[in-house]
Amino acid sequence: MGPRTPLLTLFLLSWLRPLQGQQHHLVEYMERRLAALEERLAQCQDQSSRHAAELRDFKNKMLPLLEVAEKEREALRTEADTISGRVDRLEREVDYLETQNPALPCVEVDEKVTGGPGIKGKGRRNEKYDMLTDCGYTISQVRSMKILKRFGGPAGLWTKDPMGPTEKIYVLDGTQNDTAFIFPRLRDFTLAMAARKASRVRVPFPWVGTGQLVYGGFLYYARRPPGGPGGGGELENTLQLIKFHLANRTVVDSSVFPAEGLIPPYGLTADTYIDLAADEEGLWAVYATREDDRHLCLAKLDPQTLDTEQQWDTPCPRENAEAAFVICGTLYVVYNTRPASRARIQCSFDASGTLTPERAALPYFPRRYGAHASLRYNPRERQLYAWDDGYQIVYKLEMRKKEEEV
Secondary structure (H helix, E strand, O other): OOHHHHHHHHHHHHHHHHHHHHHHHHHHHHHHHHHHHHHHHHHHHHHHHHHHHHHHHHHHHHHHHHHHHHHHHHHHHHHHHHHHHHHHHHHHHHHHHHHHHOOOOOOOOOOOOOOOOOOOOOHHHHOOOOOOOOOOOOEEEEEEEEEEEEEEOOOOOOOOOOOOOOOOEEEEEOOOOEEEEEEHHHHHHHOOOHHHOOOOEEOOOOOOOOOEEEEEEEEEEEEOOOOOOOOOOOOOOOOOOEEEOOOOEEEEEEEOOOOEEEEEOOOOOOOOOOOOEEOOOEEEEEEOOOOEEEEEEEEEEEEOOOEEEEEEEEEEEEOOOEEEEEEEEEEEEOOOOOOOOOOOOEEEEOOOOOOOOOOOOOOOOOOOOEEEEEEEEOOOOEEEEEEEEEEEEEEEEEEOOOOOOO
């Protein structure tokens, strides 16, 4: 083994020398990379320090400006609150002046008619209504307004069933639709994702306008039959009333409304041809015909059979009317202007003849968004459920006896 040892050593030394050279080059490469990284880190630190200094300078410059802006914002807020208070006081003063010096009711006088202003003598058609209940109240003023939320499009209807469960909310969005939303309670309706809490009920025929009504567990609405308004044929300008059972989801009854040449009763709500209403006395319908295209008509309906029990020609004009409702047998018509302003009850018609126009209050509604697409009176709560440009609003009413002076 002795002679072989030097040979082995020489072999190992010859093999390790290239490795030592490669290792040396690798170490030099790593040192260069580390030096480059250190240089970049130093540049980043310099840039960070410079940016931090600039940020401090910017902060020092902005703090005084923010303080000034905050003071100006507080001043503007105080000024806005002051202006809002002045506007509220001015509106109250205007309402008081209107109460003390009421404007004349919006009634057109026809000199050719001998039965009173704007009323046609049609015998039995305009006979006084015999009250079924002892309800003898009329509106004194709109006491307060509460905006619930915004749901759906600019036109629609939301309401409660005055004869059914007190908590359920019914929402019918749009003027031509076939799906109603039913919410278990008002709180569910006010949630951000309200539609998820609602059950949907689809009716067999789409409704027309915003004249629908929920009453006694039924949905009453008008549909356009083949040949209805705009369709030509024998049923031109006629509508069919549908009585739909909300629980069974079936049509219980239907009837063609007994009036020819129907036209929209409200000059500012062109999609509604029949507006159904409910009060302490039952079911009513507000409509208009071409026979007298200037005034509204009122009809008392049988909620069981949809038969028309009585009809009246009212002195309330169609022009600038936007919605109406019935309380204790008295029709109240709300008027506005085409550029939406403050709505006002400016005409009333008591079918029983107890309340005369001179003793009727003509209150304004509080300011809101646009124009009422629908108004529904709840006799159990004495509140109005309004749809105003997609906003759902509740108006609380203050009542008085019809015999009391305004």
